[in-house]
Amino acid sequence: MSNNQQPNNPKLNLWRDVRFWRFAGQFLAVLIAAIVVAILWGNLNRNLQQLGIQPGFGFLNSQAAFDIGETLISYAPSDTYSRALLVGLVNSLRVMVVGIILTTIVGITAGIARLSDNWLVRKLALVYVEIFRNTPLLLQLLFWYFAVFLTLPKVENPISVLGFIRLSQNGLELPGIQFSPEFSTLLIGITLYTGAFIAEIVRGGIQSVSRGQWEAAASLGLKPGLAMRLVIFPQALRVIIPPLTSQYLNLAKNSSLAVAIGYPDIYLVASTTFNQTGRAVEVMLLIMTIYLTISLIISLVMNLFNKSVQLKER
Amino acid sequence: MRKWCLVLLTTLPVLFSLVACGGPPSSTPATSRLDTVKSRGKLICGVSGELPGFSFVSSDGKYAGLDVDVCRAIASAIFNNPDAVEFRNLNAKERFTAVQTGEVDILSRNTSWTLSRDTSVGLEFAPVMFYDGQAIMVKKDSGIKSLTDLKGKAICTQTGTTNEQNLGDQMRKLGIPYKPVVFEDINTTFATYAEGRCQGVTSDRSQLLSRRTTLPQPQNHLILDAVLSKEPLAPAVANGDSKWFDVVKWSIYTLINAEELGINSKNIAQFANSKDPEVTRFLGKEGNLGEGLGLPNDFAVRIIKNVGNYGEIYDRYLGPKTPFNLPRGQNNLWTKGGLQYSPPFR
Numbered sequence: 001m002s003n004n005q006q007p008n009n010p011k012l013n014l015w016r017d018v019r020f021w022r023f024a025g026q027f028l029a030v031l032i033a034a035i036v037v038a039i040l041w042g043n044l045n046r047n048l049q050q051l052g053i054q055p056g057f058g059f060l061n062s063q064a065a066f067d068i069g070e071t072l073i074s075y076a077p078s079d080t081y082s083r084a085l086l087v088g089l090v091n092s093l094r095v096m097v098v099g100i101i102l103t104t105i106v107g108i109t110a111g112i113a114r115l116s117d118n119w120l121v122r123k124l125a126l127v128y129v130e131i132f133r134n135t136p137l138l139l140q141l142l143f144w145y146f147a148v149f150l151t152l153p154k155v156e157n158p159i160s161v162l163g164f165i166r167l168s169q170n171g172l173e174l175p176g177i178q179f180s181p182e183f184s185t186l187l188i189g190i191t192l193y194t195g196a197f198i199a200e201i202v203r204g205g206i207q208s209v210s211r212g213q214w215e216a217a218a219s220l221g222l223k224p225g226l227a228m229r230l231v232i233f234p235q236a237l238r239v240i241i242p243p244l245t246s247q248y249l250n251l252a253k254n255s256s257l258a259v260a261i262g263y264p265d266i267y268l269v270a271s272t273t274f275n276q277t278g279r280a281v282e283v284m285l286l287i288m289t290i291y292l293t294i295s296l297i298i299s300l301v302m303n304l305f306n307k308s309v310q311l312k313e314r
Numbered sequence: 315m316r317k318w319c320l321v322l323l324t325t326l327p328v329l330f331s332l333v334a335c336g337g338p339p340s341s342t343p344a345t346s347r348l349d350t351v352k353s354r355g356k357l358i359c360g361v362s363g364e365l366p367g368f369s370f371v372s373s374d375g376k377y378a379g380l381d382v383d384v385c386r387a388i389a390s391a392i393f394n395n396p397d398a399v400e401f402r403n404l405n406a407k408e409r410f411t412a413v414q415t416g417e418v419d420i421l422s423r424n425t426s427w428t429l430s431r432d433t434s435v436g437l438e439f440a441p442v443m444f445y446d447g448q449a450i451m452v453k454k455d456s457g458i459k460s461l462t463d464l465k466g467k468a469i470c471t472q473t474g475t476t477n478e479q480n481l482g483d484q485m486r487k488l489g490i491p492y493k494p495v496v497f498e499d500i501n502t503t504f505a506t507y508a509e510g511r512c513q514g515v516t517s518d519r520s521q522l523l524s525r526r527t528t529l530p531q532p533q534n535h536l537i538l539d540a541v542l543s544k545e546p547l548a549p550a551v552a553n554g555d556s557k558w559f560d561v562v563k564w565s566i567y568t569l570i571n572a573e574e575l576g577i578n579s580k581n582i583a584q585f586a587n588s589k590d591p592e593v594t595r596f597l598g599k600e601g602n603l604g605e606g607l608g609l610p611n612d613f614a615v616r617i618i619k620n621v622g623n624y625g626e627i628y629d630r631y632l633g634p635k636t637p638f639n640l641p642r643g644q645n646n647l648w649t650k651g652g653l654q655y656s657p658p659f660r
Contacts, residue, residue, distance in 0.1 A: 052553055053436050067482045067494045069468070077482040142502075150509035169511055181511060182495065259473075262497045262506065268473065271407055271498065275474045278435030280411055 044281065057286075059277045060085075066272055068264045070180055081273050088269030089290060095186055095265065096252045096294070102191040103251060104244075107198025112228070114203045125199065132196035137254055141189040145261045149181035182263035186255065194251045201243045205236035237309045245302035249295050256291075266290060347551070347558035348392075348608050351419055356398045359385035360418035363403035364500060366524045367631045367638055368424050368444075377401045381422040383627045384443060384549050388420065388565045390620040391613040406474030407498065410435050413552050420562055422549040424518065426476045437550040438559050441566045445644035445653050448480050448542035449519040451526065454534050456513055461488060461540050468493040470512035472503045480543040481516050504529070518545045520632075520640065527637050561607050568614045570656040571596060572623035574647055579622040582615065596659045603659060614659075624654060 014020050048055055064084040067077050072094060075087045113125035132140070150169060153159060158168035166173040171181040179187075209232050217227035258265040266287060274283040351357055361369035361381050372378040377399075386396035404412050404423060413421045414436055424446075425431075427439040450469065452458040458467075461484070471477050473496050485492050495512055497503040504525050507515035517525070519537065526532045549566070551559050572578065575593060577585050585593055595601045598611035605611065621627065625647075632640040646652025 050554055053434060059434075065482055066478045067485070067492070069493045069495050077486055146505065146509065150506065150511050154510065169509075259498045260502065262470075262495045262502070264496065268496060268498070271473050272478060272496070275407055275410075276430070276479060278410060278430065280414075 048281070053278070055281060057282055059279055059282070062277075064273070064276075066276070068269065069262075070183065070264055081277070084269050085266065085273065085286070088264055088266035091263070091269075092255055092258075092265040092267075093294075095183065095190070095255045095258070095263070099187055099190050099194070099251050099255065100248050102187070103194040103198060103247075106191055106195035107247075108202050110195060110199035111202025111206070114199060115206060128192075129196045129199050132192050133200070137189065137193045138257055138260055140193055141185060141257055141261050144185045144189050145181065149185055152181075180263075182258070182261050185261050186258050186263045186265075189257075190251050190254050193254070194247050197247050197250075198244060201240055201247065202236070205238075205240035206232060208239045209235045234309070238311065241302065241306045241309060245299060245306070248298050248302065252294055252298060253291060346608075347416075347419055347555050348561055351392060351558075355393070356400055357385055357389045357392070358400045358402060358417070358419045359388075360402050360404045360409055360412050360421040360423055361385070362405075362423045363401065365424060365521060366527060367520065367636065367640075368524065369401075369422070378631065380443060380627060380631050381424060381549070383621050383631075384422045384440075384566060385420060387569060387617045387621045388562060390616045391561065391565050391568070391609055394610075394616045394620070396620040405499070406472055409474075410437065413437060413550060416552065419558075420549055420551050424521065424547045425550055426518075426545045427548045427550075428476060431550075436553045438553050438555075440549040440551065440559070440562045441570070441656075442546040442548045442653075443566065444520065444547040446518045446520050446545040446547050448477055448516060448545055449522055449540065450514045450516045450538045450542070451507075451522045451535050452514045452538065453510075454536045458513065458538070460538065461485070462490060464492055464514055465490050466492065467513035468495050468511065470495050470497065470503050470507045470515040471517070472496070472500050473498050475517070476543070476545065477516050477518070484542045516542070518547070520547075520638075523638050523640060557608060561609065564607055565613075565617060567656040567659070568596075568617045569621070569624040569627065570647070570654050571659055572614065572618050573625040573654075574649065574656060577618055577623060578626050579618055579620075582618050592659075601660075 045055070060082040061080050063077075064079055064081045065077050066084070068075055068084065068087050070091060071087050072090050073087060075083060110125045110128055113121050114129065116122045116125070149171070152167050152169050155168045155170045158166040158170075158173070160166055164175050169181065170178070172179040172184045206228075213231055213235065214227060217231040218224075222230065255265060256267040259268045259271060262268070270283050270287045274280055277283075359382075361377065361379075363369050363371065363377070365379070365381075367379055369377060369379040369381040382401070385399045385401070389398040390396045392398075402412070402418055404418070404421070409421055409423055409425065410431070412418045420440075421437075422443075424444070426446075427442065431437050432439055450461070450464070452464075458464060464485075469481065469492050471481060471494060478494065478496060481492075481494065495506065497506065504515060506512060508529055515522070519541075522537050526535050526537070529535060549562060551562055575596065577593070577597075582597075585597060586599075588594060588597075591600075595603060597615050598604055598613065602611060604613050607613070610616075622630070628642065628645065629635070632638045642650075642652060644653045646654065648655040
């Protein structure tokens with residue numbers, strides 16, 4: 001009884017109670033954060049008012065009146081800004097989804113190749129990783145665009161690969177689908193760039209699995225390929241997935257570099273919207289929210305996946 | 315514990331509302347931008363910096379061009395020094411934010427005057443320095459002669475301009491489907507066109523003329539006659555500062571009025587003893603026109619001496635002796651069939 005004196009002791013001063021200070025500290029932090037936000041918001045409103053601009057999102061319902069080069073969903077210049085932004089979002093998601101799938105394949109292949117017993121394969125993977133990891137992505141995109149796609153022959157006499165893939169200045173043509181040079185550039189650019197990082201993550205993950213596991217698998221009679229697939233790689237996944245999530249997030253955000261090579265993603269459409277309406281603050285808030293949402297969804301999915309591959313302790 | 319919570323939670327909204335009301339009451343700024351510029355000792359001027367004829371860095375390392383000389387004229391009026399200007403290169407997209415936030419005192423960057431920019435963007439447009447129109451440039455050997463020939467073709471353009479929307483409007487009106495390829499950077503736009511990705515590139519006629527001189531083989535490119543839009547290019551300042559706006563406005567009118575009166579940088583000395591009341595008032599020998607603007611009375615003399623009149627500026631950068639050799643056309647004085655007109659100085 002005697003050691004439980006704090007709550008009921010009337011003599012104890014408030015400032016000598018550790019719980020008060022814990023609470024006060026947190027309260028102070030919240031208060032400071034709130035004041036900073038309020039000052040910034042108030043400042044913004046005041047300055048916008050001085051310029052005679054009323055903040056609001058009403059402009060999204062007015063006619064966009066500009067055209068978009070590539071659309072997966074129907075769009076005409078007479079549609080609204082919100083429709084135009086949706087077209088941009090779909091274009092962005094298209095690059096992100098295809099990019100994440102391809103970069104995973106490229107990254108895992110290159111990562112395993114880095115550990116290959118074959119000297120040539122090992123060194124080729126090393127050269128790929130070092131080149132793509134150590135040059136700026138923007139530069140790579142401009143390289144793919146100007147040095148590769150725009151130097152291809154004109155539409156009239158395309159290069160034929162395997163008889164059904166056709167390459168020309170108009171982009172990549174498969175039977176039934178056509179990818180514009182802008183889309184192809186962006187996809188190749190972010191896939192190879194992110195793939196180089198993923199390769200290193202995969203290599204690190206595989207090397208983190210102890211040698212004993214290889215030996216155990218070998219003694220069970222598993223060939224190296226099977227040992228990798230059934231024993232080593234599943235264990236490496238535990239190490240690989242958290243940094244892999246970051247790379248997926250990078251890929252999603254890097255897709256906004258589309259603006260440099262003229263692919264109409266959400267950022268480019270938002271730029272035009274912002275320019276035509278002058279709504280800098282609203283448009284920036286909007287695309288920040290969109291990128292944040294996309295990133296959080298990727299994180300959530302990857303965290304669920306991560307949980308499923310973690311060691312099950314019973 | 316619960317009691318503290320309550321106390322703290324009640325104080326929070328109170329503090330919040332205090333902060334919200336804490337700022338100074340929103341009203342027009344007490345000091346005009348003119349005072350800021352005067353005390354700074356130089357003008358900060360937003361330009362493109364990449365457009366020969368309008369704003370570019372010349373071979374002697376100095377900024378030059380039609381847009382640049384607007385800023386030099388204003389600096390002359392205030393400081394009697396055409397070099398008291400700091401130029402900032404802005405791209406098409408950054409330019410309005412730079413004016414809104416006060417990063418630049420004036421935007422003189424081949425900017426089209428439109429209603430929405432005047433209102434919702436929060437700008438105030440000075441008199442038009444250059445009457446322009448949007449056009450399309452194509453390769454000569456492409457066989458494209460008119461807008462209808464561009465059906466289904468790719469057209470390069472730059473984001474952050476009125477061009478994108480005008481192109482959409484015109485092609486929609488004519489019912490011509492096309493593929494826009496939009497870039498943020500003007501250099502990328504023209505490089506992509508030069509590589510042949512786009513069959514056409516669209517921009518203001520003056521800009522196409524200017525850019526054509528920088529293409530590998532200028533003579534292989536043709537600017538179509540069709541005019542897609544009106545593009546009155548005018549300098550702009552931020553809304554809500556009429557004192558500063560007046561200085562900018564009347565500095566430009568000075569250039570036009572000087573040409574009307576036949577005064578230029580070479581013959582201005584001869585007008586010193588003129589008996590013409592219009593001239594003496596304009597040059598500040600009598601009356602107090604400068605005072606009303608917050609400038610010295612001889613501001614017009616300073617501008618003309620340092621920069622010249624509108625016609626001189628035009629000829630220097632776009633006239634027959636330049637690679638552009640652009641006829642005055644709509645940019646001639648109203649007395650010669652053009653649109654340049656200055657309200658009276660009195």
